[in-house]
Amino acid sequence: MDGSSYGPIGSLYRAGPKPFLQRITNPDIYDQAVLKYMAQDKCDRKEAQGNMDAYLDNPQDWAYQKTCEKNGAYKKDYANANMEPKQVALTTIWGVGVVYFIGNLVYNSFTGGMMSDSFQRTMELLNGSA
Numbered sequence: 314m315d316g317s318s319y320g321p322i323g324s325l326y327r328a329g330p331k332p333f334l335q336r337i338t339n340p341d342i343y344d345q346a347v348l349k350y351m352a353q354d355k356c357d358r359k360e361a362q363g364n365m366d367a368y369l370d371n372p373q374d375w376a377y378q379k380t381c382e383k384n385g386a387y388k389k390d391y392a393n394a395n396m397e398p399k400q401v402a403l404t405t406i407w408g409v410g411v412v413y414f415i416g417n418l419v420y421n422s423f424t425g426g427m428m429s430d431s432f433q434r435t436m437e438l439l440n441g442s443a
Contacts, residue, residue, distance in 0.1 A: 318358045326404055327394050328366035335369050363391030 325333040336343045343365065350361040367389075368375040382388050395404065 318362055324362070324366045326396065326401060327363060327391070328370040332366040332369035336366075359392045363394065367391045367394070 319327075321333055321336045324336050347358065347361045347365050350356070350364055351358060354361065354364075356364075364375070367378075378386075378389055395401070
């Protein structure tokens with residue numbers, strides 16, 4: 314449906330973790346900013362959310378793009394950015410891999426497995442007792 318809004322996961326896919334976290338931690342401020350953008354630009358909620366997510370991700374690039382648009386450049390579609398099925402699949406696979414790697418690193422660090430073994434092995438190599 315045209316102009317409908319999207320949830321926090323949509324922000325994560327479209328613009329990354331910064332707008333996603335901002336939206337989770339400050340939902341009222343985010344909604345007020347979206348409503349203000351809708352009123353100023355006279356656009357629908359989905360377009361306003363896309364622009365707000367792009368702004369929260371990188372304010373300087375967003376402002377530069379808006380200045381270029383006012384000077385006749387193409388209008389970037391932030392509402393549908395990164396939402397092609399292939400891009401969504403690649404982003405999901407990449408995200409799952411990163412979360413697994415970080416989770417495994419944290420788990421092994423707390424259980425004393427990886428870091429202590431690595432340090433011990435390094436000391437053995439440096440002392441020549443390999």
